[in-house]
Amino acid sequence: MKHHSIKQIAINTGGGDAPGLNAVLRATVVSAVNRGWQCYGIRDGYNGLLEPKQYPEGGLIPLPKSKVRGITHLGGTILGTTNKGNPLKWPVKGRDGKMYEVDRTDELIKAFKKNKIDALVAIGGDGSLSIANVLAQKGLRVVGVPKTIDNDLDKTVITFGFDSAVSFATSCIDRLHSTAEAHQRVMIVEVMGRYAGWIALNSGVSGTADAILIPEIPYDIQKVAKKIEERWKIGAKFAIVVVAEGAKSKGGDVSVISKEVGRAERLGGAGEQVAKEIQEITGKETRCVVLGHLLRGGTPTTFDRLVSLRFGAAAIRALAEGQSGVMVALDPPTVRYIPLIEATNRMKSVPLDCDTILTARDLGICFGD
Numbered sequence: 524m525k526h527h528s529i530k531q532i533a534i535n536t537g538g539g540d541a542p543g544l545n546a547v548l549r550a551t552v553v554s555a556v557n558r559g560w561q562c563y564g565i566r567d568g569y570n571g572l573l574e575p576k577q578y579p580e581g582g583l584i585p586l587p588k589s590k591v592r593g594i595t596h597l598g599g600t601i602l603g604t605t606n607k608g609n610p611l612k613w614p615v616k617g618r619d620g621k622m623y624e625v626d627r628t629d630e631l632i633k634a635f636k637k638n639k640i641d642a643l644v645a646i647g648g649d650g651s652l653s654i655a656n657v658l659a660q661k662g663l664r665v666v667g668v669p670k671t672i673d674n675d676l677d678k679t680v681i682t683f684g685f686d687s688a689v690s691f692a693t694s695c696i697d698r699l700h701s702t703a704e705a706h707q708r709v710m711i712v713e714v715m716g717r718y719a720g721w722i723a724l725n726s727g728v729s730g731t732a733d734a735i736l737i738p739e740i741p742y743d744i745q746k747v748a749k750k751i752e753e754r755w756k757i758g759a760k761f762a763i764v765v766v767a768e769g770a771k772s773k774g775g776d777v778s779v780i781s782k783e784v785g786r787a788e789r790l791g792g793a794g795e796q797v798a799k800e801i802q803e804i805t806g807k808e809t810r811c812v813v814l815g816h817l818l819r820g821g822t823p824t825t826f827d828r829l830v831s832l833r834f835g836a837a838a839i840r841a842l843a844e845g846q847s848g849v850m851v852a853l854d855p856p857t858v859r860y861i862p863l864i865e866a867t868n869r870m871k872s873v874p875l876d877c878d879t880i881l882t883a884r885d886l887g888i889c890f891g892d
């Protein structure tokens with residue numbers, strides 16, 4: 524299909540925030556404005572377009588260069604984000620008082636047309652990019668940018684936000700070593716990551732954990748307890764266990780806090796469960812620290828800043844080249860365009876034969892298997 528030239532684009536940030544969102548926004552806006560395009564930001568995912576009345580100051584806000592000045596290093600997103608506004612699964616109350624999910628993407632396409640938006644840069648994780656894919660199939664020009672601290676998106680070597688989360692988790696684990704040793708305790712550190720173990724694995728290996736429990740390797744708590752007993756036997760009377768929030772025991776289930784209509788299920792409690800069982804089996808004092816949303820805050824690392832700026836600029840190059848329905852993806856030394864459908868087809872789990880797992884095993888780290 525031959526597209527008319529671009530005059531105005533919209534940008535949005537969806538799903539959980541991640542360090543680097545503002546850097547992507549800056550690179551996108553500056554690269555677009557330098558091509559003579561006008562930029563608009565959609566507030567809170569797609570809510571600014573779907574629920575404009577909630578935004579007296581405008582659900583679609585102009586983004587001149589001045590709006591993105593000095594934001595590269597800032598956490599969060601100047602546009603706001605949400606994981607309650609999925610237009611494919613919008614929650615509505617039925618006549619029976621129950622909540623149902625409805626598809627509002629046709630309405631959204633109309634809103635883009637009404638506002639004379641020629642293209643969209645959608646910055647988000649698997650959920651947001653699946654929405655972007657549907658919008659592209661319905662005729663909107665869309666380029667996606669892969670964001671998530673979880674690093675669980677396929678077809679890109681890395682997502683932005685992941686490096687910052689891992690760096691922070693690693694420095695937290697570093698800090699826990701001294702208090703664990705001083706009190707001769709077992710410290711359990713629960714980290715985010717949803718159904719993938721990337722954050723737990725990379726921070727656990729970097730922070731010298733004794734055991735790392737990830738969703739990809741269901742664990743046997745007795746094996747973890749044995750590893751801890753061994754630590755005491757060799758005179759190292761403390762232990763650090765990193766637990767991914769999505770970790771589960773052999774034959775067990777992921778620990779879910781809640782499931783609401785129109786939202787992804789909330790995970791949590793995996794670390795506490797491991798702590799309770801380890802204390803029961805070993806008799807050693809065990810404490811659990813949940814890093815949770817701390818992993819999503821703060822300034823992006825240099826790596827995340829650079830990759831975010833590269834992704835933002837590449838998204839605009841992709842649109843300028845006439846691309847649509849693609850995601851920018853890191854494939855060193857370059858950034859490629861991958862069809863959105865391929866990127867969102869499957870979740871990227873930790874491969875069991877990847878060299879970080881092999882390295883961990885060579886270093887004597889226990890996975891509970």
Ligand code: F6P
Pocket residue numbers: 539606648671672673715716717768789790819
């Ligand atoms: O996908 C990013 C993430 O931080 C996950 O690691 C975590 O499970 C989830 O979002 C938490 O979401 P919320 O902020 O809605 O609790």
